Amino acid sequence: MNHGVQTEDIAQLYSTLQRSICQTLEAADGQAKFKENRWENAIGSGVTCVLRKGAAIEKGGVNFSFVKGDVTPQMERLLGVKASSYAATGISSIMHPANPFVPIIHMNVRFFSLNTGTQWFGGGIDLTPHYVDATEASHFHRVLKNICDKYRADFYPQFKQLADDYFYLPHRSETRGIGGIFFDRLTPDTNVNFGQLLDFTRDLALMYPELYREMLQSGRNKSYSKKQKLWQELRRGRYVEFNLAYDRGTKFGFESNGNAESILISLPSTAAWEYKHPIRKDSEEEKTQKLLQKGIDWINH
Amino acid sequence: MNHGVQTEDIAQLYSTLQRSICQTLEAADGQAKFKENRWENAIGSGVTCVLRKGAAIEKGGVNFSFVKGDVTPQMERLLGVKASSYAATGISSIMHPANPFVPIIHMNVRFFSLNTGTQWFGGGIDLTPHYVDATEASHFHRVLKNICDKYRADFYPQFKQLADDYFYLPHRSETRGIGGIFFDRLTPDTNVNFGQLLDFTRDLALMYPELYREMLQSGRNKSYSKKQKLWQELRRGRYVEFNLAYDRGTKFGFESNGNAESILISLPSTAAWEYKHPIRKDSEEEKTQKLLQKGIDWINH
Numbered sequence: 264m265n266h267g268v269q270t271e272d273i274a275q276l277y278s279t280l281q282r283s284i285c286q287t288l289e290a291a292d293g294q295a296k297f298k299e300n301r302w303e304n305a306i307g308s309g310v311t312c313v314l315r316k317g318a319a320i321e322k323g324g325v326n327f328s329f330v331k332g333d334v335t336p337q338m339e340r341l342l343g344v345k346a347s348s349y350a351a352t353g354i355s356s357i358m359h360p361a362n363p364f365v366p367i368i369h370m371n372v373r374f375f376s377l378n379t380g381t382q383w384f385g386g387g388i389d390l391t392p393h394y395v396d397a398t399e400a401s402h403f404h405r406v407l408k409n410i411c412d413k414y415r416a417d418f419y420p421q422f423k424q425l426a427d428d429y430f431y432l433p434h435r436s437e438t439r440g441i442g443g444i445f446f447d448r449l450t451p452d453t454n455v456n457f458g459q460l461l462d463f464t465r466d467l468a469l470m471y472p473e474l475y476r477e478m479l480q481s482g483r484n485k486s487y488s489k490k491q492k493l494w495q496e497l498r499r500g501r502y503v504e505f506n507l508a509y510d511r512g513t514k515f516g517f518e519s520n521g522n523a524e525s526i527l528i529s530l531p532s533t534a535a536w537e538y539k540h541p542i543r544k545d546s547e548e549e550k551t552q553k554l555l556q557k558g559i560d561w562i563n564h
Numbered sequence: 565m566n567h568g569v570q571t572e573d574i575a576q577l578y579s580t581l582q583r584s585i586c587q588t589l590e591a592a593d594g595q596a597k598f599k600e601n602r603w604e605n606a607i608g609s610g611v612t613c614v615l616r617k618g619a620a621i622e623k624g625g626v627n628f629s630f631v632k633g634d635v636t637p638q639m640e641r642l643l644g645v646k647a648s649s650y651a652a653t654g655i656s657s658i659m660h661p662a663n664p665f666v667p668i669i670h671m672n673v674r675f676f677s678l679n680t681g682t683q684w685f686g687g688g689i690d691l692t693p694h695y696v697d698a699t700e701a702s703h704f705h706r707v708l709k710n711i712c713d714k715y716r717a718d719f720y721p722q723f724k725q726l727a728d729d730y731f732y733l734p735h736r737s738e739t740r741g742i743g744g745i746f747f748d749r750l751t752p753d754t755n756v757n758f759g760q761l762l763d764f765t766r767d768l769a770l771m772y773p774e775l776y777r778e779m780l781q782s783g784r785n786k787s788y789s790k791k792q793k794l795w796q797e798l799r800r801g802r803y804v805e806f807n808l809a810y811d812r813g814t815k816f817g818f819e820s821n822g823n824a825e826s827i828l829i830s831l832p833s834t835a836a837w838e839y840k841h842p843i844r845k846d847s848e849e850e851k852t853q854k855l856l857q858k859g860i861d862w863i864n865h
Contacts, residue, residue, distance in 0.1 A: 300840075313839045324839070434817075434824040496834070503835075504828075507808035508818065516735075517809065523735040524840050527805075532838065533797070534804075536831040538614045538625070539601075 269382075273374045273461065274329040274352035278310070280468040281327040281354050285312050287472035288325075288358070291479050294318035297325065302522055306332040311525040315532075319483040321361040324528030327354050334377070337518070346377035353386075354468055355512060357529045358475055363495035365482035366392035366399070366440065367502060369529070370471040371512070372464035384460050385447040387422070388467060389430045391440030391502060393495040394547055395554045397564050399478065400441040404561040406474060407444050410466045414455050418463075422446045427557040432505055437555040439505050494548055496535035503534050570683075574675045574762065575630035575653035579611070581769040582628040582655050586613050588773035589626075589659070592780050595619035598626065603823055607633040612826040616833075620784040622662040625829030628655050635678070638819070647678035654687075655769060656813065659776055660832040664796035666783035667693035667700070667741065668803060670830070671772040672813070673765035685761050686748040688723070689768060690731045692741030692803060694796040696852045698865050700779065701742040705862040707775060708745050711767045715756050719764075723747045728858040733806055738856040740806050795849055797836035804835050 285297040295317030301310050307330030314323040331350040339345060353373030360367070372386035390403050404423070411418035422444035430439040451457045506513050506529050516526035542549045586598040596618030602611050608631030615624040632651040640646060654674030661668070673687035691704050705724070712719035723745035731740040752758045807814050807830050817827035843850045 311839075315839070322839075434822075434827070500831070503804060504808055507805055508814075513809075521735075526735070527837060528839055530801070530837040533834060533836045535834045536828060537833065538612075538616070538623075538829055539825050 270329070270331070270350035270352055270374060270376045276461070276465065277352050277354050277372070277374075277468070278327050278329075280465065281310065281312065281325055284325050284354070284356060284468060284472045285314075287476060288314065288320065288323060291472065291476035292317035292320045295320065297323070300525075302525065304522070306330040309522075309525065311522075311528060313528060317361075319360060319362065319365065319479045321359050322528075322532045323356070323358040324525075325354065325356040326525055326528065328352065341515075344377060344379070344381060346379045346381065348378040349376065351375045355529075356471070359499070359531045360479065360483070362483050362485060363393040363487050363491050364396075364485040365478055366390050367499075367531075368471070368475050368478070370467065372468050374461075374464070382457075383448040383450050384464055385449065386464055386467060387426060387429070387443060387445035388471060389426055389440060389443035389445070391498070392551070393498045394491075395441060395551045397554075397561075399481070400561045401564055403441070403443065403474065406470060408562060410463070410470060411444065413466070414459055414463050418446075419444065430505070431557065432501060432509070434508075435501065435504070437501075437552070438557055439502065439555075441554070441559070441561060442557075493535065496533060497537060497540055499531040499534040500536045503530055506530060571630070571632070571651035571653055571675060571677045577762070577766065578653055578655050578673070578675075578769070579628050579630075581766065582611065582613065582626055585626050585655070585657060585769065585773045586615075588777060589615070589621065589624060592773065592777035593618035593621045596621065598624070601826075603826065605823070607631045610823075610826065612823075612829060614829060618662075620661060620663065620666065620780045622660050623829075623833045624657070624659040625826075626655065626657040627826055627829065629653065642816075645678060645680070645682060647680045647682065649679045650677065652676045656830075657772065658830045660800070661780065661784070663784050663786060664694040664788050664792050665697075665786040666779055667691050668800075668832075669772070669776050669779070671768065673769050675762075675765070683758075684749040684751050685765055686750065687765055687768060688727060688730070688744060688746035689772060690727055690741060690744035690746070692799070693852070694799045695792075695848055696742060696855045698855075698862075700782070701862045702865055704742070704744065704775065707771060709863060711764070711771060712745065714767070715760055715764050719747075720745065725859075731806070732858065733802060733810070735809075736802065736805070738802075738853070739858055740803065740856075742855070742860070742862060743858075794836065797834060798838060798841055800832040800835040801837045804831055807831060 289296055295314050297312040297314045299310055299312055307328060309328030312325040314320055329352040334346045334349050355371040357369045368390055370388045374384055376382040408419040426442040426445035429445045430442055449460055451460060513526055542552060590597055596615050598613040598615045600611055600613055608629060610627060610629030613626040615621055630653040635647045635650050656672040658670045669691055671689045675685055677683040709720040727743040727746035728739060730746045731743055750761055752761060814827055843853060
């Protein structure tokens with residue numbers, strides 16, 4: 264099976280989607296432009312698009328990569344498969360807004376192919392509001408459900424639960440935000456064929472910047488206090504904790520000697536930590552803290 | 565063997581040393597006082613001393629703990645030993661200064677005892693200057709060597725290399741700072757008896773705040789630019805990367821459901837990340853960056 268050729272087609276689609284994501288987000292920001300950084304190494308190439316100090320987006324990254332290589336013993340152990348070569352392509356993106364009333368958003372879609380014929384899709388989208396807004400959270404989950412439902416009725420409930428479990432900080436006993444969807448090793452079956460799974464990842468990648476445009480619009484001009492800005496910095500600190508201590512993409516990237524600058528584009532430009540930051544009773548901060556839990560039915564919240 | 569009783573004696577010494585460290589550092593700062601936070605859980609108790617917004621120390625933590633419990637299968641795997649119960653006590657401390665010309669410092673000493681009679685000491689001290697000063701680095705290493713040499717001639721060269729290897733960020737191919745010493749599973753032998761090893765950890769714990777007092781004195785009033793402050797924030801970012809992605813204490817703490825707030829007292833109050841931060845040729849920043857490498861003989865640098 265020539266898995267390389269097929270992955271190349273998907274890489275081409277993902278590369279086009281990367282440009283489209285950047286264009287939509289640039290238009291949404293209205294000021295800053297993404298800078299393209301092309302890279303190449305022994306196993307492949309990629310483009311890291313970085314937006315800095317926009318009018319509404321403080322730091323944004325959209326990574327595209329396409330890599331192929333030999334399957335190392337370490338990868339075999341990690342993946343639990345036997346194969347001699349692999350090809351992989353994907354987009355991953357994170358936006359950190361300037362305004363604390365706009366959430367942090369993350370999206371990733373990827374395709375993985377082995378020379379044995381084993382192939383799968385993976386990815387996810389999740390939202391990390393500094394202040395949880397139930398209406399926004401419910402809308403976000405409804406949009407995700409609508410896309411999922413186009414393909415399979417059990418996608419949303421299944422992937423929503425996986426997101427709750429994945430985007431979680433065990434040492435804090437709190438979720439990273441209000442979750443979203445997460446999926447891995449998604450393969451075709453009698454209900455959903457290969458082309459439909461590819462369409463599913465495309466739909467997610469196209470919907471992602473549109474959704475964020477709405478969120479930027481509604482939150483970017485809200486006024487905020489110094490205390491609310493500090494709260495944003497502390498929430499960013501939690502984001503850093505997740506990405507460095509738990510995120511599989513970061514771990515895999517570090518272990519495979521990936522480009523550290525591209526991998527860590529997910530980190531905010533600034534973050535803060537405070538020992539036992541006091542949270543006032545019945546404050547907006549306390550309300551948010553209480554909602555950082557697994558298993559919340561956001562659509563009917 | 566009643567390993568609990570002996571560990572209790574060492575815990576008492578370490579607890580006294582914690583107070584002494586706090587007193588010396590309070591005097592050195594001259595303004596802020598440490599706040600004592602006592603905690604207790606199923607396996608033991610501890611005191612987390614936190615200093616915030618001092619005149620020279622921006623954030624400092626001195627942790628003491630004394631825990632005992634059953635050896636879990638996970639611990640057996642992690643430690644590569646078979647035993648039914650353990651007792652452990654230690655001090656760990658990190659200081660983040662306000663001024664970029666004062667380094668970040670870290671010190672840890674610990675004692676671990678199993679019911680089987682197996683016991684060892686561990687610990688280390690390392691220095692993370694935002695701007696490397698060769699004279700300061702050389703003095704720091706000379707002081708460490710002098711303490712080591714009191715006990716065994718091969719301690720310093722051995723522990724210096726272990727520190728180079730341990731305080732290292734593989735994804736950046738850079739050391740956390742200018743290293744120091746690191747040791748683990750240190751046991752008595754014909755040359756150094758148990759009491760001497762205990763004295764060795766005591767000497768380190770006593771020397772630590774004295775050394776930092778000197779560094780605060782020499783750097784706290786140096787004037788600095790906005791650019792130099794940003795550089796400090798970026799170096800703090802690297803510190804966060806190490807502590808969350810590699811530090812064994814943090815990992816072990818998270819996995820054993822430790823107190824997250826006490827574990828993460830090691831993080832700076834603020835940190836920054838910038839995609840491919842430009843470093844000017846022949847600048848002080850470039851000089852520092854070039855010195856973040858293993859294997860530098862600091863004493864004769």
